[in-house]
Amino acid sequence: MDRLIYTAMTGAKHILEQQATNAHNLANATTTGFRAQLDSFRAVPVQGAELPTRAFVVDATVGTDFTAGSLQLTGRELDVAVQGKGWLAVEKPDGSEGYTRSGSLKLSENGVLQTQNGLNLIGDGGPITIPPDVSIAIAKDGTVSTVPVGSNPNAVQVIGRLKLVNPPEENLVRGDDGLFKTKDGTVADADAAVGVAGGMLENSNVSVVESMVTMINLGRQFEMQMRLLQNAENNATKASQILSLG
Known part of the structure; x- marks a missing residue:
């Protein structure tokens, strides 16, 4: 019994x-x-x-x-969607590195590129700061470029490049904050094979x-x-x- x-x-x-x-x-x-x-x-x-x-x-x-979710066209210059496998690297409040697929970005009061939750995007040299009064373009390889408003369209200035990573999925674990991290606590290296699509967002799977x-x-x-x-x-x-x- x-x-x-x-x-x-x-x-x-x-x-x-x-x-x-x-x-x-x-x-x-x-x-x-x-x-x-x-x-x-x-x-x-x-x-x-x-x-x-x-x-x-x-x-x-x-x-x-x-499994990757479907892509939705938004046309917003600060929206990016990771194409295929890969992740955006962000700086967590404790200074460690986390990974997300949420590419709905914004600018902080100081012009720092952040997620909607206020986490700084990690670039080649740390956080990416955008100057005021510019239009922003994010290339497929994650390069962030700006053009001053009202100036010659050819006056493109490269601000930085998003850190795009692709660690093994079996080495990823979801944290309590919704971000992913590596099980062994190591920092994933940037992967040049990871690409993003500007003006688009990835839906939930x-x-x-x-x-x-x-x-x-x-x-x-x-x-x-x-x-x-x-x-x-x-x-x-x-x-x-x-x-x-x-």
Whole structure:
């Protein structure tokens, strides 16, 4: 009887956790450059003094779906989308380096190129500062150029170059801040093969329809686990009644 209770109880607990992960993915279906999180179940035997005849369920985080999202044309000069594999390098508040696919950029009060969350983009020589009263163009290789407003279009000035990286996906882990970092804590080297598209943004790779179907399936699985616990309780009650008659 307790084998059934162990399996059903832990299964229901981790179904709720997987439902939370699925809801998190669904909530970020419109977040620029978001990567869906993947979970799975696995059985773990209960170790004790006797043989491991009991098992419980664990929600194991498989990792991240690194499939690229679709590109959306915006026409905004500060929007960039990483084409194919690769990441934009940003400076985190603690000074370390993080990686993101969200290319919706802005300028700070001091003209520093930042993400919408206020993180500085990393360039060849550190943060990239844009002078005032200029139009901005970002080339495929990440080169940031400016042209003074009202001047000759040929008066192009190269400000810097975005740091574009492409570390192995198996060495990337998602942080609590939503940014990715390397598992071993090393800083990824710039990769000249990574390119960006200006005036475009990458959509989230979360499928709303698939996430809704997953949510319904998880809800039904949770109900099934609850029924198993109810059956275990009913069986225990009937067994007690039979024993009391004896």
